Amino acid sequence: MNGKPVWERDGRDWPNREASRFVQAGGLRWHVQVSGSGPAALLLHGTGASTHSWRDLAPLLARHFTVIAPDLPGHGFTATPPAARLSLDGMSWLLAQLMAALGVSPVLGIGHSAGAAILARGSLDGRITPAALVSINGALLMLRGLPGSLFAPLARTLARTSLAARLFAWRAGDPATVARLLDSTGSRIDPVGAALYARLARSPGHVAAALGMMANWDLRALEQDLPRLAGPMLLMTGDKDGTVPPAEAREVLRLVRGASEVVLPGLGHLAHEERPERTAAEIVHFARAHGLLSGAECQAYDTVERCLMD
Secondary structure: OOOOOOOOHHHOOOOEEEEEEEEEEEOOEEEEEEEEOOOOEEOOOOOOHHHHHOOOHHHHOOOEEEEEEOOOOOOOOOOOOOOOHOOOOHHHHHHHHHHHHHHHOOEEEEEEEEEHHHHHHHOOOOOOOOOEEEEEOOOOOOOOOOHHHHHHHHHHHHHHHHHHHHHHHOOOHHHHEEEEEEEEOOOOOOOHHHHHHHHHHOHHHHHHHHHHHHHOOOHHHEEEEEEEEHOEEEEEOOOOOOOOOHHHHHHHHOOOEEEEEEEOOOOOHHHHHHOOHHHHHHHHHHHHHHHOOOOOOOOOOOOOOHHOOO
16 A cells, blocks of 8 residues: 655654654564663554654653654554554564564553553563553453444455545545544544644555554454453553543453553543643553652652652
8 A cells, every 4th residue: 555654754843753763673664763761661552543642751751761662563654564464463473573673672561542452462472571561541352232243344344445545544634534533532632643643644554554453453362361461550541531431441450450540530542642741650650669660659749740750
């Protein structure tokens, strides 16, 4: 599929561009942003997003971690793999190849939406082995009922032809189209973020990869395997999430023995873009509480955000 974003054109003003590099791994040319120092934290964005999703959060986490944030396969400026590699299993395998090429073994995995599922799958299969996981509005469970029975077949139908991706990219030329999609998440993000989502949505290649990912996504095995997850897991849940029902976090809490939850009042599916300071503080607090970072835990502070200042 042609029409992928071009770094020399579309990446000229990319957020945190100074941290960007291109790496060959798993047969793909990856766009990866690496910043900060300290224990390695791997950040995986969700379907249809890119490294821009971490534009404000990554610099805050880089005060404490070596932050590694790739564009997922086919997304943003990373090359598109064969369709079979856009599956949950295929994505986790490709990420393992990238970590090997970088010579990094993350101690903390932070995933948003589908990114959390990739990290969980990789951890279960021993491909990516962080000591702890953070799920931000993670899409970890199968869709229930009629939507679940219709979603994958519809996505597969749309992914079979380039027409659907090209039509969506054409429609994304109307700002109202992207605005409606962002509104449906329950989040209200800044104009910079909205413009970057619109830029990606106008790329047929990026859209095709997102459709291909949805067409190949099957969470049945992951849901069955979640009780085998070892190590602590923090579930960060925006209570206004319009994409992943917040109630799903209660089910994940039941399935994963080492899981705990932080509810983010008033925030939607893109909570980390709405309140990056709060998100970073909760992650730092979690990492300190589980011995991944040195320093006092945040109970000593009057607000959790102050944990970042120490």
